[in-house]
Amino acid sequence: MGFDDICGTGLALGFGFSSTANNQRSRKPPADKGGSLSFEPSLTLSLSKDKSADHLSSSTYSNASVKRERDIGSEETEVERVLSYRVSDEDLDDDVSNGRKKLRLTKVQSALLEESFKQHSTLNPKQKQHLARKLNVRPRQVEVWFQNRRARTKLKQTEVDCEFLKKCCETLTDENKKLYKEVQELKALKLAQPLYMQLPAAATLTVCPSCERVADAGEKAPTKPHFYGPFTSPSAAC
C-alpha cells in the first residue's frame, strides 16, 4: 500500500509490513525461548531521493480465543475427559479413512495450550511431545494448534498495525496538504510582489544573504541599501 506524491509536492508516503519472527522464513525456532513474534510495519515518508523508515511494533493483541462455551458439564468432568482422552495411531488412521474429523479441544486443553503459548510461541519437538502427553492429544494436534495460534496472533497484530498506520497516513496527508497550501501561498505572494522593496511591513526584516546583515523597517538605510531585485544576484548587492 502506498501513497505516492499525494499533493504533487514530491513527497511520497508508503507503508508495509515485515516480520521479524527470526526473519519469518527462518525455520529454526527463535533463539530466545520466549519465541516472541513481532511484526514490524514500516512507515516510509520519502522526499524525492531521501528515504527514511520508521519501524513500529506494538503488541496490543487481546486474547479472545477461548471465549465460547463449547462443552457441556463442569470443569471437573472436563478435566476427566481431558485425562481420559486417548489418541492412538489407529485413531489417526481412522481419521484418514473417514475423511476429515474435527476434534474440538476442550476448554482445559485450550487453556493449557494458551498458557504454553504465552511462554513460547513456538515449540521444539521435546516441548511438543511433553505438551501432547500432558493434554492427551497427538503431537501433531499441538503443532497445528500452535500454527493456527501464531496465524491468529499475526492477523490481529496486522489489524492493529494497519489501524495505526491508517492514522499515521491521515495525519501525514493533512500535514502534507497544509505544507502544500503554504507553498502555494508563498508562491502567490512572490509573484504578486516581485521586488523586495515592495514587501509589506511584516516582511521588511530582510537578511542580506551575502553579508547576513539584518535590516528592519526602522533602521536607517545604509548608505548603500542591501536591497536587491529578483533578477539581480544577491551577492552583487553588497
Add this chain to the structure above:
DNA sequence: AACGCGCGAACCATTACTTCA
C-alpha cells in the same frame, strides 16, 4: 569445497467442520 538429495520444521492459504445469533 561444491553439489545434490532427503528430511524435518515452520509457514501460508485454503478447506471443512462447529457453533451461535
Add this chain to the structure above:
DNA sequence: ACTGAAGTAATGGTTCGCGCG
C-alpha cells in the same frame, strides 16, 4: 428449522536449513 457468519482444527503445498554421501 434453517441459514449465514465467525471461529478454528486440519490439510496440502512450499520454502528453508541441515546433515550426509
